[in-house]
Amino acid sequence: MNFLAYLRSVSSKFLHHSRTAGEMEDELCSHVQLRADDLESTGMSRAEAERRARIEFGGFERYREESHHALGGSFIETLLNDVRISYRKLRKSPGFTLVASLTLALAIGANAVVFAVLNGLILRPINVPRPASLYGLERGSYKAVNHSYPDYLDFRNRNRTFEDLAAYNLTSVGLDTGSGDPVGSWIMETTPNYFDALGIQPYLGRLFHASDDHGPNSVPYIVLTHAFWHSHFHDDPGVVGRVVQLNKHPFTILGVAPPDFRGTILFVFPDFWVPLTNQEQVEGVYDLNERGKRNLLMVFGHLKPGVTPAQAVADLNSVGAYLEANYPKDDSQMYFTLTRPGLAGDWFGGPLRQFLSGLMLLAGLILLAACANLGNLFAARAADRSREISLRLALGSSRLRVVRTLFTEALMISALGAVVGLWGSIVILRGLSTWQPLPTAPLTIPISPDAKVYFFALLLALASGLVFGAVPAMQTFRTNPYELVKSSSGYRTGRRMTVREVLLVVQIAICAVLVTSSFVAVRGLVRSLHANLGFEPRNAMLVETALSMAGYSGDAVPAMQKRMIDTLQAIPGVQSVGLVDRLPLYYGANYTNIFSDKTSDVRPSNVAARPTMYLISPEYFQAADTSLLSGRAFTWHDDTSAPRVAVINRQLARKIFGSVSAALGGYFKLENVTRVQVVGIVEDGKYETLAEEPRAAMFLPILQSPSTQTALVIRSERDQQEIAAAIKRTVTGLDSGLPITLRSWNQELESALFASRMATLSLGVLGTLGAMLAVTGIFGMAAYSVSKRLREFGIRVALGAKRAELLHTAMGRALKLLAFGSAAGLFLGILATKVLAYIVYQATPNDPMVLGGAVLAMSLLGLLATWIPARRALNVDPNLLLREE
Amino acid sequence: MTDQAQLLPGTLDLLILRAVSLGPLHGYGILLRIGQISGNALLIEQGALYPGLFRLVRQGLLKASWGTSENNRKAKYYELTAAGRKRLQQETDNWNRLANAIRTALSAEPEEA
Numbered sequence: 001m002n003f004l005a006y007l008r009s010v011s012s013k014f015l016h017h018s019r020t021a022g023e024m025e026d027e028l029c030s031h032v033q034l035r036a037d038d039l040e041s042t043g044m045s046r047a048e049a050e051r052r053a054r055i056e057f058g059g060f061e062r063y064r065e066e067s068h069h070a071l072g073g074s075f076i077e078t079l080l081n082d083v084r085i086s087y088r089k090l091r092k093s094p095g096f097t098l099v100a101s102l103t104l105a106l107a108i109g110a111n112a113v114v115f116a117v118l119n120g121l122i123l124r125p126i127n128v129p130r131p132a133s134l135y136g137l138e139r140g141s142y143k144a145v146n147h148s149y150p151d152y153l154d155f156r157n158r159n160r161t162f163e164d165l166a167a168y169n170l171t172s173v174g175l176d177t178g179s180g181d182p183v184g185s186w187i188m189e190t191t192p193n194y195f196d197a198l199g200i201q202p203y204l205g206r207l208f209h210a211s212d213d214h215g216p217n218s219v220p221y222i223v224l225t226h227a228f229w230h231s232h233f234h235d236d237p238g239v240v241g242r243v244v245q246l247n248k249h250p251f252t253i254l255g256v257a258p259p260d261f262r263g264t265i266l267f268v269f270p271d272f273w274v275p276l277t278n279q280e281q282v283e284g285v286y287d288l289n290e291r292g293k294r295n296l297l298m299v300f301g302h303l304k305p306g307v308t309p310a311q312a313v314a315d316l317n318s319v320g321a322y323l324e325a326n327y328p329k330d331d332s333q334m335y336f337t338l339t340r341p342g343l344a345g346d347w348f349g350g351p352l353r354q355f356l357s358g359l360m361l362l363a364g365l366i367l368l369a370a371c372a373n374l375g376n377l378f379a380a381r382a383a384d385r386s387r388e389i390s391l392r393l394a395l396g397s398s399r400l401r402v403v404r405t406l407f408t409e410a411l412m413i414s415a416l417g418a419v420v421g422l423w424g425s426i427v428i429l430r431g432l433s434t435w436q437p438l439p440t441a442p443l444t445i446p447i448s449p450d451a452k453v454y455f456f457a458l459l460l461a462l463a464s465g466l467v468f469g470a471v472p473a474m475q476t477f478r479t480n481p482y483e484l485v486k487s488s489s490g491y492r493t494g495r496r497m498t499v500r501e502v503l504l505v506v507q508i509a510i511c512a513v514l515v516t517s518s519f520v521a522v523r524g525l526v527r528s529l530h531a532n533l534g535f536e537p538r539n540a541m542l543v544e545t546a547l548s549m550a551g552y553s554g555d556a557v558p559a560m561q562k563r564m565i566d567t568l569q570a571i572p573g574v575q576s577v578g579l580v581d582r583l584p585l586y587y588g589a590n591y592t593n594i595f596s597d598k599t600s601d602v603r604p605s606n607v608a609a610r611p612t613m614y615l616i617s618p619e620y621f622q623a624a625d626t627s628l629l630s631g632r633a634f635t636w637h638d639d640t641s642a643p644r645v646a647v648i649n650r651q652l653a654r655k656i657f658g659s660v661s662a663a664l665g666g667y668f669k670l671e672n673v674t675r676v677q678v679v680g681i682v683e684d685g686k687y688e689t690l691a692e693e694p695r696a697a698m699f700l701p702i703l704q705s706p707s708t709q710t711a712l713v714i715r716s717e718r719d720q721q722e723i724a725a726a727i728k729r730t731v732t733g734l735d736s737g738l739p740i741t742l743r744s745w746n747q748e749l750e751s752a753l754f755a756s757r758m759a760t761l762s763l764g765v766l767g768t769l770g771a772m773l774a775v776t777g778i779f780g781m782a783a784y785s786v787s788k789r790l791r792e793f794g795i796r797v798a799l800g801a802k803r804a805e806l807l808h809t810a811m812g813r814a815l816k817l818l819a820f821g822s823a824a825g826l827f828l829g830i831l832a833t834k835v836l837a838y839i840v841y842q843a844t845p846n847d848p849m850v851l852g853g854a855v856l857a858m859s860l861l862g863l864l865a866t867w868i869p870a871r872r873a874l875n876v877d878p879n880l881l882l883r884e885e
Numbered sequence: 886m887t888d889q890a891q892l893l894p895g896t897l898d899l900l901i902l903r904a905v906s907l908g909p910l911h912g913y914g915i916l917l918r919i920g921q922i923s924g925n926a927l928l929i930e931q932g933a934l935y936p937g938l939f940r941l942v943r944q945g946l947l948k949a950s951w952g953t954s955e956n957n958r959k960a961k962y963y964e965l966t967a968a969g970r971k972r973l974q975q976e977t978d979n980w981n982r983l984a985n986a987i988r989t990a991l992s993a994e995p996e997e998a
Contacts, residue, residue, distance in 0.1 A: 027912065027961045028935060034913040035931065037956050056931050063932035067939050 104417025120447035140333030174549030205255025248551035284548030332604030382472030410469025418461030512825020518767030534685015578623030631680030
């Protein structure tokens with residue numbers, strides 16, 4: 001109530017202290033004084049004279065009010081007056097006020113949160129000058145956003161529609177600022193023209209430019225983000241010109257980017273930018289001259305002024321046709337679409353957009369349900385007050401004026417709800433924006449509630465206030481004062497009730513949609529926890545490191561990897577240690593094209609399969625607990641001097657050989673025309689996402705295909721903390737300069753489960769909100785109708801009605817509405833889960849658990865909501881009731 | 886007091902205009918003037934004067950300014966504007982026509998009806 005009290009004090013201040021009002025009061029007082037002077041001169045004492053003068057003046061307050069009106073009772077004043085009246089009425093029923101504003105606060109709060117996320121990720125472009133003309137390139141039917149560097153150069157040099165094209169890649173490096181202890185940092189490797197293509201100006205120092213590029217490793221410069229400069233260099237302007245070590249190579253800090261520019265991908269904030277030109281120093285390999293290596297994450301640029309996206313696409317397609325004709329071995333599907341660059345293309349942005357839009361829709365439905373609910377409450381209240389209202393109408397109050405007070409009341413509730421809801425959502429959003437959902441990746445949720453969010457909440461509050469205020473207002477317009485004053489406030493069934501019933505059915509249906517979809521999401525999450533991953537995350541620890549960060553290259557890499565495996569294997573209690581270049585279910589996967597043995601022409605159109613590819617050590621399957629279906633795993637003799645071999649999964653075996661048995665011993669070709677023999681077949685697993693269909697996968701021995709990316713899987717039954725400490729000691733003992741991350745495989749899987757967890761959480765919250773609204777809605781209606789019909793029930797009881805009959809009369813209608821609404825909602829919910837299938841593992845509503853759960857939940861809600869009114873109807877005491885009125 | 890007449894609705898404005906037309910007056914002065922020119926025959930509650938005064942100011946028929954009363958109190962003085970003077974003339978004519986008509990009607994002999 002504090003807010004209302006505050007409002008009142010503001011309003012009274014306004015009334016008493018505004019200039020005209022003050023002057024007017026002075027004048028009235030002066031009148032009384034003048035009159036008192038006259039009376040005093042007739043021989044009265046001063047005190048008596050003043051008293052008489054005041055009496056003769058008449059009702060001071062009344063004339064003050066009337067004078068206000070005469071002065072032109074402004075809109076604000078009447079409004080404040082209405083506010084005062086409404087405040088008094090609301091204060092008289094604190095329970096109603098509390099329930100109504102809390103309902104709305106929850107609904108508006110939920111909407112504000114969802115909208116803020118939507119706003120941060122989708123509506124708001126990345127923070128660069130002229131964002132409207134900035135586009136990223138997507139290639140082919142997969143809408144791939146990754147391109148190779150030679151292709152990029154051709155796009156850049158041959159197009160005629162872009163001002164400039166820049167590209168970037170995300171990677172991590174070991175940064176040593178002089179302490180000798182490298183720290184892993186997430187960076188953007190960019191083409192040197194990156195900042196110029198975007199039009200970014202330095203905050204401090206300078207940025208690198210295309211003119212700095214004089215061939216590989218010629219641009220040893222980095223540019224810091226403002227945030228990283230703040231957190232790691234304490235805003236020291238002296239950092240410009242300082243030399244730091246990246247993976248043991250010296251780089252000079254050129255400058256600092258402006259604070260509001262945090263890179264060209266919305267949900268990953270890098271620490272600094274490094275020129276792609278120095279790829280060899282940063283990544284340990286140089287493959288910018290290979291047209292088939294599509295390792296640029298995104299190519300983007302501003303369209304020239306006046307160029308439409310369609311013209312740009314046509315232009316790019318002609319470049320693509322040229323590339324396909326000249327490089328048939330490497331380039332296919334060279335046709336393009338344009339995308340907004342902030343969300344790393346449509347493969348990620350698409351489902352996200354769909355999910356967030358779906359969430360926004362659900363949140364909107366929640367608000368609608370809340371409005372239906374409040375409309376019902378207000379209508380019931382207005383019906384109870386119909387005598388008062390019709391008296392006011394009969395006494396000459398204008399309908400407009402009555403309606404205005406009703407609306408003021410509704411709007412006050414909605415304002416109160418909006419303030420509370422917005423406050424709550426700001427707290428949640430603050431938490432979300434500082435939240436780092438995944439410990440292993442620089443993933444952030446770029447949301448800060450801005451003016452757009454506040455405006456949105458305000459708009460919602462206003463709209464919902466008008467919507468649920470309209471229900472009782474409509475009733476008032478239909479009121480015939482003479483009718484109502486004559487009759488008593490009896491319960492009548494009529495058209496008015498059906499409007500309310502429709503509202504209630506809509507609301508129950510909305511609630512059922514939410515309940516169904518949150519059940520589907522929860523079910524999917526539970527299933528995905530029990531899905532066959534193709535590996536066993538329990539009792540497995542992971543050590544991740546990039547050997548390139550510590551300066552290893554060439555032959556030193558496999559030697560170091562072997563040494564790590566052997567020493568870790570020697571830790572007591574360790575059962576097996578396996579190495580893999582990239583963990584499954586960890587931010588995507590590597591793909592490669594393979595060809596059938598008969599193909600001699602390895603061009604993209606002849607691809608036999610495109611499996612995910614893992615480079616592993618011999619013991620990996622054992623350490624990961626991946627079961628071998630037939631054949632053998634690798635040995636340490638499968639090295640460069642031995643014939644090339646591979647292990648494939650069941651899906652790939654079926655795909656290129658027809659069956660598991662046919663695959664064993666068979667041959668296929670890699671992109672570089674190497675013949676590879678299949679020596680083993682393993683079970684299928686999950687590789688990129690939990691929700692994926694069975695995918696083809698291929699494993700190659702690390703000795704035949706070396707990689708500096710190193711993830712070690714250490715299987716041990718020993719206590720996690722003990723083994724972790726032992727692993728840490730061992731690795732540091734091998735090379736103290738090697739930056740590692742150490743965690744259990746289950747922790748690592750958080751990233752894979754993140755999307756479905758978030759989906760489940762948000763749907764669960766919305767579902768709970770929906771359920772609460774349905775309960776209060778049904779309760780409100782049942783309680784109201786019972787209270788109106790208590791007399792009738794009394795008569796029925798007096799005439800000998802049985803409890804069951806009574807219950808049927810009292811609750812039958814509410815339950816019928818519940819059943820009707822639930823059925824409609826369930827049906828809609830089943831349709832809605834199609835969207836969920838993108839995120840949630842096996843999201844299908846054709847699941848007895850889901851359907852049964854939803855039906856059960858709705859019945860329980862109905863029971864809960866009608867329990868109290870039903871008891872009240874049953875406990876009717878006819879004597880007591882018939883005596884009333 | 887009992888022989889004082891209640892004001893007809895709308896006539897207070899006319900009386901105020903008439904009172905002020907004789908020279909600038911403050912609110913209390915207007916009441917005294919009305920009492921004086923009507924021979925104290927009209928019952929006006931003192932406070933009721935002010936909503937009327939403010940209405941007339943808002944319509945631009947009166948203008949007001951702060952001044953000092955004869956016994957040295959701060960008071961607001963009202964005087965007619967040009968529009969007010971015109972309105973007084975119109976209203977007076979209207980009233981006279983109406984009063985004449987009513988008087989004629991009331992004094993008519995039954996046979997002539």
